[in-house]
Each structure stands twice: as structure tokens, then as C-alpha cells.
Amino acid sequence: YSVDRYVRLHQTSGSSGELPLRWLDTAESWEWWLRIWAEHVYRAASVTPADRVFLAFSFGPFIGFWSAFGGAERLGALCISGGAMTSEQRVRSILDLGATVLLSTPTYALRLADVARGMGVDLAESSVRVTIHAGEAGASIPATRDAIEAAWSASSFDHTGMTELGPTGFSCSARDGVHLIESEFIFEVTDDGELVATNLGRWGMPLIRYRTGDRVIVSREPCPCGSPFMKIVGGIQGRVDDMFTVRGVNLYPSQVEDIVRRHPGVAEFVIEHRRERRMDEVALLVETSAASFSAERLEADLRQALGVRLDCRVVPAGTLPRSELKSRRIVHLGE
Structure with missing residues (x-):
């Protein structure tokens, strides 16, 4: 496409020490992002239009925050940005605004709980009933997930995705892994366990057989949740470079x-x-x-x-x- 077809530019965090990757989206590919969030990620976590979704991120150039916000908006939920706030301000906003869904990294969910305790607040008594996490494997690690759920008295879900690829997976009520969204991607696993993916809806800047760097074990055993998609057993094991x-x-x-x-x-x-x-x-x-x-x-x-x-x-x-x-x-x- 010519440059004037693109409406968004986002980039990776560069957390591995390399220069960030910059990625463009057309209006159509951005709608694809939001549809996946609304129809797969949020639906699996039982998020509905009646929910109030609090996003505990600073809204910088990283695509995950924006797509999560837009997906909740597309669903019809009330979207609450936690950008440009301290942790204390976020805790107060969650309480004052009656948030029912939290989006954050797993580590930051635990950090907010620690900050709240220092404020004399028990987040287990808040109105948050669901937490959705990305950026780290924590929400698929049983001990970490248990710690988050105990701190918030909420059900915690994992979500996988990449700036370059799109939102690739979600955890379900079975709580034993992450479903890969095969209606929107073609997934393969190499002999040494690396996940490879081709996205089918991001036509403005597509990827074909992209090596994700994620080590996985997958299963096609039927899931009690009823999803037809194959599952990463136990979530992503780790990064190749980790x-x-x-x-x-x-x-x-x-x-x-x-x-x-x-x-x-x-x-x-x-x-x-x-x-x-x-x-x-x-x-x-x-x-x-x-x-x-x-x-x-x-x-x-x-x-x-x-x-x-x-x-x-x-x-x-x-x-x-x-x-x-x-x-x-x-x-x-x-x-």
C-alpha cells in the first residue's frame, strides 16, 4: 500500500536490548485487531458491555495498550485509561470509578496490590472481578496467577500477542494454557518447540511464517471450555533468548x-x-x-x-x- 493508506504506527518496547521494531496499520487491519480483542480475548474472560475496564498502563507507542482499549470500546464496555498516573492514583481510580476489569502485566498487578496495602486498602474488597494480563508469562504460571487472584479476589486470564503479528491467544476457564486463535492465524511449531505464525487479517503489513521466539508445547486435546483452537499447554514456556x-x-x-x-x-x-x-x-x-x-x-x-x-x-x-x-x-x- 502507499503510505497514505496507513492510519497508525506503533513500535515494540525494545526490551531485549535491540532497536524497537516499528509497525504500520491500515484502518482495516486496526479493525482486525479490535475485533480479535472483542470476540476472543474479552469473550473468553467473560467481559461484557456492562463492565468497566481499567487499563493500568501509560499510553506510549506500544500497541497492546491501545488495542486492548479499542477492543473494550468495540465491545461496548466503559473504558478507563490509567495513563499518566502514579500507582497510588491508579488504586484510587479503580476504587472511585468501580472498575470491574483490570488490564496490566502480571507483575504490575501484584505491585498495585502492594501499593494498595501501603495505603490501607485491600483490593480483594474492590469491585474488580476479572484481570487480564500480557507482556509476561505470569498469568499462566500457577503460583503467580494464584497470588494475583488472592490479592484481587478476581479471576485472572492470560493473553499472548506481538506488535509484529497481532493478538494471537487467550486463556480460558480451564486455566491450563493459552488457546491460539487459528481463525486469524496459521500456526506451526518447529522441531525445537518454537512457535511460528502467519497472520491472515493484517494485510497492510503482513507476516508469513514469522519466528516468534516463543518456546511452546501445543495440544489438540478437546478443551472443557468448548474452544476448537489448539492450546499452548501451560502457556508460553519462555523466550528462546531467555x-x-x-x-x-x-x-x-x-x-x-x-x-x-x-x-x-x-x-x-x-x-x-x-x-x-x-x-x-x-x-x-x-x-x-x-x-x-x-x-x-x-x-x-x-x-x-x-x-x-x-x-x-x-x-x-x-x-x-x-x-x-x-x-x-x-x-x-x-x-
């Missing part, structure tokens, strides 16, 4: 997170990975609000579950970075 090795064992941050989130009081964590004398050394930095937190107990649980030892260190509150965007769970350090 895998790290400890004593010959390949691991993903999501495996570590599932153990870490089972320990009450963990506020934030980061995995530090470095090579020393041709050996992989991994440290787990943990912030905790629990006075009696045991790093030794966490180390033991990780060793039992993963088969390797991770050096766990408790760091002072406020040491680790926070973001309403994707949290960087692993930091690769040089020798």
Missing part, C-alpha cells in the same frame, strides 16, 4: 518464578546469570516484605524442583527495578 543453563540444565525464568511466587512476602526478584571460568553462575536476587523470610528455604525448594542450586540473596527493599511494562526477569552479565 533460556539459561546451570550445570548443564536448561532453564527458563518462568520455571523459577513458579517456585519463587509460592513463598509469601516476595515483592520482586531478578535472576543474574554470568559466565565465570567457562562455568555458568546464577544468583537469584529477592526483595521481600516478610521479616522472617528464609533464603535457605527458597534455595532448597528451587533445588528440589529444578535439580540445580541457585544462590538466593535477599536485597534491601527498593533495590530492584519496577515497571508497568514487561519486567526483565533475567540479566545476563559478562565474564
Whole structure:
């Protein structure tokens, strides 16, 4: 198409350290985005026109926030932007405006709950009944999902998508994975488990057999929710470039997170990975609000579950970075 056919430009976050990718949409391809949100993502989470949808993001150039907002608007729900607000202001807005649906990253949902507790507010008593998450695998990690649901007293759902591809998947009431939207994409899985996708409705800037970088295990077993789409079992395992090795064992941050989130009081964590004398050394930095937190107990649980030892260190509150965007769970350090 000529440039004058395009009506929107968005870009990736560049969180992997590379330059951001910029992507164009025509009016028709943008409508395709919003239709998928309304007919698949929101429907699977039982969001209706009667809901009040609060989007806890700053509305920058990243497409996910805008498409989620537009999809809720297309559905007929009341859309509430949380842009240009502090976390405290967002908590207050959620309460004052009677929001019933929250959209955020999984980590930021837990962060809002921590902030609310500091304000003397229990978000489990708010009107929020559904939370939908993207940007991280957390909503498909049982321990993280359980923590979010306990903090908000709400049902939590996962959503997958990419700026380059579009909204690719949603979790359902079965709570055991993410359905891939095969009516809008052609999906393939390589021999080493990488998801490959072709989008069918983004004609202005399409992708054919695009390597997503996501490691998955898929199943075509019938789902109790009735969806005909195949499912990523347990959600995305991890990114190809996020895998790290400890004593010959390949691991993903999501495996570590599932153990870490089972320990009450963990506020934030980061995995530090470095090579020393041709050996992989991994440290787990943990912030905790629990006075009696045991790093030794966490180390033991990780060793039992993963088969390797991770050096766990408790760091002072406020040491680790926070973001309403994707949290960087692993930091690769040089020798």
C-alpha cells in the first residue's frame, strides 16, 4: 500500500536490548485487531458491555495498550485509561470509578496490590472481578496467577500477542494454557518447540511464517471450555533468548518464578546469570516484605524442583527495578 493508506504506527518496547521494531496499520487491519480483542480475548474472560475496564498502563507507542482499549470500546464496555498516573492514583481510580476489569502485566498487578496495602486498602474488597494480563508469562504460571487472584479476589486470564503479528491467544476457564486463535492465524511449531505464525487479517503489513521466539508445547486435546483452537499447554514456556543453563540444565525464568511466587512476602526478584571460568553462575536476587523470610528455604525448594542450586540473596527493599511494562526477569552479565 502507499503510505497514505496507513492510519497508525506503533513500535515494540525494545526490551531485549535491540532497536524497537516499528509497525504500520491500515484502518482495516486496526479493525482486525479490535475485533480479535472483542470476540476472543474479552469473550473468553467473560467481559461484557456492562463492565468497566481499567487499563493500568501509560499510553506510549506500544500497541497492546491501545488495542486492548479499542477492543473494550468495540465491545461496548466503559473504558478507563490509567495513563499518566502514579500507582497510588491508579488504586484510587479503580476504587472511585468501580472498575470491574483490570488490564496490566502480571507483575504490575501484584505491585498495585502492594501499593494498595501501603495505603490501607485491600483490593480483594474492590469491585474488580476479572484481570487480564500480557507482556509476561505470569498469568499462566500457577503460583503467580494464584497470588494475583488472592490479592484481587478476581479471576485472572492470560493473553499472548506481538506488535509484529497481532493478538494471537487467550486463556480460558480451564486455566491450563493459552488457546491460539487459528481463525486469524496459521500456526506451526518447529522441531525445537518454537512457535511460528502467519497472520491472515493484517494485510497492510503482513507476516508469513514469522519466528516468534516463543518456546511452546501445543495440544489438540478437546478443551472443557468448548474452544476448537489448539492450546499452548501451560502457556508460553519462555523466550528462546531467555533460556539459561546451570550445570548443564536448561532453564527458563518462568520455571523459577513458579517456585519463587509460592513463598509469601516476595515483592520482586531478578535472576543474574554470568559466565565465570567457562562455568555458568546464577544468583537469584529477592526483595521481600516478610521479616522472617528464609533464603535457605527458597534455595532448597528451587533445588528440589529444578535439580540445580541457585544462590538466593535477599536485597534491601527498593533495590530492584519496577515497571508497568514487561519486567526483565533475567540479566545476563559478562565474564
